[in-house]
Amino acid sequence: MISYLIGLAGYLVTLMLQLSIFSQWKILSGSVDLLLLFVVGWCLHDRSKNLWVLVLVMAGITSLVSALPVFIPFIVYFTIYLVIRQFHKRVFQTPLLGMLIVTFAASLLQTALTIGTIFIQRVDIDFNAALVEVALPSLLLNMLLAIPIHAIVRELAFLAFPKGVEA
């Protein structure tokens, strides 16, 4: 139970940081998605059986706060959860590498879903500008910040799982 509270508290702090500070730090028009990074990091370190409940809550909060279509956070976060569970089953021994791989894949998935949804809403999209000015800078920022976020989440996970966290 304490692990859920720590995970949720960490997520809420990350949400506040994202909304107030990190959404304004931009390269061209791209910005980092700290929430996505936190979910990836927490899923990598949380070994509890009912982690999906926390993932569900995190996706629900994101869909409430963000203007993204409701289904996107649920799809992205549960994909992250399922992929990382597969990693764990295959005794994935390098969580930092896992963090980078899953961050890269999840960022691409979220980008594809968001642009696809906007496109379906019959909005004219300059795909070249979307790629060069938003998608690639956002991906770069996500990859750069994945390492410090991994370290912070790992320390946080030590509080929640004093014995169960891998090195």
Place this chain on the structure above:
Amino acid sequence: MLSKLLTPKNLRNLVIILVVAGILFLAVSGYLTPFFSFTVSPFISAQSWMSQRYLAFSDFFNSPRDMATLRSENARLENQVAMLQSEIVALQENVAQSDILYTLLDFARSNPEHEYIAATVIGREVSPYLQYVIIDKGSNDGLRHGMPVVTQQGLVGRVDALISDAARIQLITDANSVVNVKLQAAQVEGLVRGSITGEISLDMVPVGTDVEVGEVLMTSGLGGTYPPNIFVGQILTMQSKENVLFQTGSIQPVVDFSSLSAVLVIMNFDAVDISPLVP
């Protein structure tokens, strides 16, 4: 009688008094200064030497205590300086916030046809593909879906979603945003669209219309989404391609969306949803 007074004892006393008086007279008149200097200076030197040694000795034992006192005093003063600096920063923020609110108040006074409520921007959209901000006023303050949001400079967007104490504002730079505008000088109407990168552009201006760079765009009121005559931006460039019906152009918005900190929500305007009427 005189022989009785000049006894040897009295004579000796008299001599002593005269000698002492003479010495005093010489001392007061300064004639004995070289003598005193010669005789007293060794004592003064010795006294000085002893005093200096005592002071050094005293400093040696007392200085650690003084250092500790000074350090604690220094730490106290440093804390006080830090506190005062933080107060200065807080006051400067208050002054900046007051300036913004005064400007918004001026705007509200100069546009009395609308009722306004001021709100502070407390967050920005998570996704970089969407252009939204979150403000600290919600349904408890009387806000409703679709209400226009402005600043003293011009149009910001409209209320997209709200809860009791906060609301999400869709900016006119969002890819899903469309604003009906009129060009003041050319007397034509067009559409201002947002984009996925947060820039806005002008569209649906008939080919053949003479549009000047720098021309001001204002809301037209068509569509019922925004009230008329709110500044939107200025034309930067216009493009007209062959075999197309409309010109397009890039727009410089009058509002600096990157530094948006306070906004006004127009309370007495109900947006009209005409989507059921659109074929």
